Amino acid sequence: MSLSGKTAVVTGAGRGIGLAYCRRLAADGANVVALDVNDPAEALAALTGPGEKVGQVCDLARPEQIEAAAAAVLERFGRCDILVNNAAIFPTTDLETVTLQVWRRVQAVNVEAMLLLAQAFVPGMKAAGWGRIVNTGSANTLLQTRDLAYVTSKGTVHALTRALANELGESGITVNAIAPSVVATEGFAGRSRAAGSSAQDVLARVSSMQTIKRASVPDDLGDALGFLVSDAAGFITGQVLHVDGGLTRTGA
Template identity: 35%
Template sequence: MSTTEQRTAVVTGAARGIGAATAVRLAAEGRAVAVLDLDEQSCQETVGRITEAGGRALAVGCDVSDSAQVEAAVAKVAAELGPPVILVNNAGVLRDNLLFKMSESDWDTVMNVHLKGAFLMAKACQGHMVDAGFGRIVSLSSSSALGNRGQANYAAVKAGLQGFTKTLAKELGKFGVTANAVAPGFVVTEMTARTAARVGMDFEEFQTAAAAQIPVQRVGRPEDIANAIAFFAGDDAGFVSGQVLYVAGGPLN
């Protein structure tokens, strides 16, 4: 960090995968990190990794699609770690299906967690950022924002997060707050394992097939995405806002 002040970060969906890797990376850079997920107990492994390395972390249980829970969670973070001025909107779920099979519940669940969750978290944290004259909001989009068979709901929210990000950049920039999005390609997580299961493929074979289509000839790891998020969350990214960075091992067109 280029500042002696320990800034507080909130990472949603941080019990595992990209969120956990991001929380650990931000803590290694000197941030106090609120590890937020649906179940507080599930956050303990990530918190343990951070504290064992000498960092400060707090496990917080929260349904990001519930405004009351979000407000309570952010208040808890502010009281116990300090005002949250870095927010990583990573919480997400999959309810994949072809359009004619997709239920209204499948659609609403994905919309509520990804898009409404990012809105509620940003709204709850932005006051702390404005007061501090410094803020970083990083939201997780996806290469699926470009369209992906069987993911009408997921593609829609990931594209929506890009518009949300650009709007926040315009609204909050004058207060020292930047907003950017990271759009991963194929990354090895529990979510991609479930996708492999959905299409009836062995996960190792699924990864091999994906790697063959990626210019760098490998699939992504959560740490690859955490590296990009850490840049956007840092002091040196103050003149970078409203951007969408595809982290996919090569161009997607």
């Protein structure tokens, strides 16, 4: 499933799931533009594949930086064929303690950036008659997770995915979401330490509730992405694909 000649933009691409997405897209032949709040250049150096690998620092909470990053992509490549909205922040919040400032930053990064990037890149996809948008959602929307701002944002991501699919289907553009559960990444390990818990214990507990009894790794998501952006998935749109080892198999 070659992506030769296609240009992909991935947010939150410096490590973890985002880097796995970049790795898969690059291996399949796409030009890859990695956006991250930290410089992703070092991570991109390890990617293989014939396409270009470009890293750019971008704080998705700042619309002017999104606009500048999108303009740079269009100037260099002419259009974005594949938009992968992966970046997210997840401060622990509840109703009693969440501030409006924190709430708005979570929505800005996790949701509003998707809207702004779609507005920037969809015109080129429409002109080409082909495009793929894949958003990273979350299995937490179907679980009893108490993290108010994050879970709300991911529920909105799922709704935005379906709304965009409704709007763009006749333009040759598919819009889907990949919803992981807990994934063994550096970021998850760091958050676990900060919360005073063991990442391995959490992964083991989640794995025990899955049909497939092992921890999820970033390449599980990368493999799903490789399918969704290919021509083989051209009749799939508006879907939230739960890649979680069967954790949410009873969810609606």
